[in-house]
Amino acid sequence: MRSSACSVILGFLAYTPGLALLPRDRPGPVPLPNRLLHHWPNGTWVENISVRPNGNLLVTTSTPTGSVFHVKEPWKDDPEIELAYDFDEWVDRLIGIGETTPDTFVVVGSRFYAPDAVSSPVERTFCAMELDYSRNPEKPTARLIAWFPEAYLLQSVAALPWDPTTVLISDQYLLKPRQNQTDWSPSPGQVWRLDTRTGEHSLVMTDYVEFNSTGLKGPDTGINGVKVRENYFYWVNLDTGYVYRLKIDKKGVPVPPGKPETLAYYDTLWDDFAFGPGNKDTIWATGRNAVFAISPKGEVVSVVGVGTSDNLTFPGPTASAFGRHSNDKNILYVTGNLINFPENPLDGILGGWIRAVDTTGFHF
Template sequence: MKLFYWSKILYLVSFLAPTFAGVFAGGLSPQVPHRLIHQFPVMTWLQSVYVRSNGDILTSTASPDASVYYVSGVVTGEPVVSLLHRFEGLNVTTAMVEYEPDVYIVIAGQQSTIGRGINGTFGMWQLDFRPTVQTNPGSPNITELVHFTEGGLCSGFDRLPHAPHILLVSDTTIGGVWRVDLRSRQLDLAIEDIHMRPLPWALTQAGITNLHIRNGYIYFTNSYEATVYRLAITEDGYAAHDGDSEVVKKVRSLFVDNFDFGPRGGDTIWAASHANNQLLAITSDGEDTVVLGTPNEMTLAGPVATMFGRLDNDTDTLYVVTDGGLLTAVNGTTVEGGKIVAVDTRPFFKSLLSDASELEDL
């Protein structure tokens, strides 16, 4: 009941606020080509997505339990979905990353309600596909590596480019970044910044959510601020001595969740405008565009996380997972099962080229 109570509040706020994206920005948004990969049962909140090098997808849940699913045959039109693992005694999985080829790290823990983590319950688990990658790729060995005894809801992470055994992990409750050495199993709170902290008026204690390491910076979102920031870091994963976070882009949205860069390592940020049911593209010049979804349609009901395909013929495809509208019910009442949607990003870049040509002709 608490979830739907907050959902209706968020819907009313987004409907009344004149600065939010979608219909308030001049009608329906552009609808780039997209297709449904798979939809889960109602009340399933998909929280993360990771595309393997073979094109298969891993996705995890924040409701009704802490599970990881395996999706094979993604590009065939006949995907097969299977439960990979359910974390007993936990009820949320938040993020995934590939640590080594066929070895993945997953964060799991407990929350009292959606978005309210229980401090001291989160840990990092290893999913090792190597022993079974040929015989049974859907059956990894699973081991807990690190436990955040002093941490809150750990929601996103990435590897250091020069030391991939070191991960930077965002703690949305504390409002900082943990530095985790997987070799020594040691961790410390390495980065704190004012824009990583939870906002006092937010419905949940959520500050920094997703993060990516790129070109000597960590890029991160503060979801309730609907802002992407970046902060300079050292090669060993600490804040640069003269570093303060700077705004990359503040977008017109109520709640911005996870994001990815791409395609093919490009500079465009593809962000899940969670409470507005939209996918946003933020180009390197700071322009943001709604490329799919509207607040009042089910096209992307509660997009949560994004990641580009990795096969040669799939690198322009962005995979988006949703919560089915559990954060903000569409039109205040309608929810569905979380789903995986494949988005063709090529028309977006073609439109940019077309606009540039038109400007040159003026």
């Protein structure tokens, strides 16, 4: 998850055609069938997505405001879209969102120096907030959980499955808090643990080179999307193109010797990802203007967008999540933030969107 249009521009600049793909010897055509659910107005940066237990979708925006939108019954031809909550009491922009206890979600964000997409965060304004539908499924409440004054840029949120009121939050960005950006040196990647009941938080993972940005693709993020599955912490590194996992204990702390395992590599700008559904070990990740399936063996296939015969459908994808309703259990919902593919990357226009991808029958 990224919060600056710089990342989109750099993604276009770094793109090189001729991606090496696996043979397409599987049921159904690639690209996978997909359709547009909604396109937000120009200037809207759609950043992340989570799915409620009833199947409705929650989508965060970074511009023009830090808000969560509600996509009702997304399996329908024309789903209803409504504003769920505007977090302007605490932040200008939202980034990550993740479910904790049923129908309760953590969102992270901060103040920024300017409302435009190319801006940097105001120092000491990052925080975690809660959006709670558990008391009233039609009208959520919100509260501030904790301020994170030492954070670089809080990004992706993942609850511990065995203790869902505790979440791990990735944190790394090179935009320093200042009005005019001049220093592009990377900040080190790190991971916070947050108790959503008390607001107590601390750093639990630091000093991993696998978290860091290297500058290989220009100034951008290192550790980005994260997930916790069974006893492993998973993450992607946007800058290096690697996918990793690390064994953790019940407190979310790395198990000695604490050495990350490399799962896959691909020359793309990874953003966020989801697991499942059929083969639950398959990772479905958003990359550079495409969505990819990653097998447990590290095989990577572009299933929609760049690298397929329909390569202009997924400009600037940011996150993905599978449906939770009986009507859409094989549907991968993907968010994005660009209207089209400009000839000049500097001419990219923000216009958030969400699409539904049918993964039925896909296998490696």
